[in-house]
Amino acid sequence: MTLVLNHLTEGPATAPPLLLGPSLGTSYALWDQVAPELSIGHRVIRWDLPGHGGSPAELIGPGATVGDLAGLVLALADSLGVERFAYAGVSLGGAVGLHLAVHHPERVSSLAVICSSAHFNGAKAWEERAATVRAEGLAKLADGADGRWFTPGFTVPRLVRDHRDADPGAYAACCDALAAFDLRDRLGGIGVPTLLIAGREDPATPPAHLREIADAVPGSTLTELPGASHLAPAERPEAVLTALRAHFDGGARRGMAVRREVLGDAHVDRAQGRQTPFTARFQDFISRYAWGEIWTDETLSRRERSMITMTALVAHGHYEELAMHVRAARRNGLTPDEIGAVLLQTAVYCGVPAANSAFAAAQRVLAEEDGATG
Structure with a gap:
């Protein structure tokens, strides 16, 4: 049996797929305050890094690369029958998204990179962290997680616990991946719609790192969130949700x-x-x-939709809405005589009193338009 990344799928199976990647040391719980809302309009698939949450540690080893992690994400997508997907990731999860957009553009429809970087300040610090974790485990590092992840006074105990419980070997291998990661010379080749989200209080990947990506990726957008540190989806979920919806939701x-x-x-x-x-x-x-x-939907013209909408509003007595849609009907090309004919039809099928109120509402709107024209 082939091992795949642990994951959680939410939302309609027929909705457009959206993959959500975590930061180093966290599980997919990082997205708890955002994913359920995104799943209203997307098939959301959030995944765990190897050795984090429920993902097997043996999926990764010493000397791993971000490309290896991206390969695991693609294997997960394949196992779920997902060919092309939108992608959002935080920190290391964001680096995975950049790698996918550069090396597998046919799989990524749009991209959001959150509190991440095209490089992570060189290899030395990550090599040292990997060596420390392999020798001493994660307890000491987890004790300082709040300072690296959140603004002062804020914490998410579940995420700190996930950090403490992660497999040290897999965590160190992820550090190896960050040490070797640098895509700065490939950013100009990213062609998918790209959103960058920076936490203004983020000490790990400050806004300048996201700005560097935004300056290099054609047509990309940068959003900076005040009051957010490194794990913005946990600390500022409403702001992250608003930005992601605006970016991903073409509808x-x-x-x-x-x-x-x-x-x-x-x-x-x-x-x-x-x-x-x-x-x-x-x-x-x-x-x-x-x-x-x-x-x-192009099955009906806007003129036809206006006629149907006005009829429904008369039938249910929504005369304030009717007035709004009389104006809309004029924009959609209906003449006053045609609007009158629609309302006369409602007298037969919705009742004379309803049509009487409808004619009064429509007459006010048309008189206002005539006055404005005059």
Whole structure:
């Protein structure tokens, strides 16, 4: 039986796959506050490094490279029937993502590199750490994990415990991989959409490391998170989630564009301006599903969708929404006479009182438009 990396899969099996890579010393629990939300629209697959979490230590040995780890990730994807995937990784997990984008671009659809680097300050410090861990184990190193990983006063006990429980030999082999890693001369060849996320308080891979990648990768984007150290998905999960959604969720981007085209910038700007943490997921839902999937389906024209939408709104008595979609219908090419014909049809199938209220709402909108035109 072939050994593969331990992993956790979340989300619909038919959704676009998204692989999440961990930092050295952590398990896939690093993504606990982010992965469940990402799995709403993706098939999320988060994995453990060899000797970390539930992954077998024998998957890696002395002198390992980031390329070896990338090979294990590809073997995992193959075992799950995943040919092409989006990828996000933290620190060493981010280095794996860079390697994949450089050496296996046909497998990676888009990339996010979080609190990572195209090099990790040379080989010496990592060679020394590997030797220390092989000789003394991980207990002493784990005692200082909070200072390397988080801003003062913050901790995630589960991740510190994972660090302490990791296999020393596999951990040291991962240090070997970091010691040998340097992709700076290959960054210009990365052609997939790339997002860089830096923690402003990160002592291990400060923002300058991410900026170096952003400057070299064509068309890439850099986001710096205040109040975040090295393990940003654990310390600032909401900010990381927002950035990853915006980067990976093409449906949301398409949906927002269509939403603006149909409803107008003024309306969408007002809706966005009223958004709160409580309503953010609902606004995202509207953009991704209503506007990003339904309204972008070319089976029906936008004119036809406007007529159907107005009818449904009359049927359910949503006259404030109806007014908004009367304006949208005008943008979609319907004349006032055609809008009137739709509302007259609702008088037969939805009832005269409903149509009466609908005509009143539509008349106000059309009068406002006529006044603005005049």
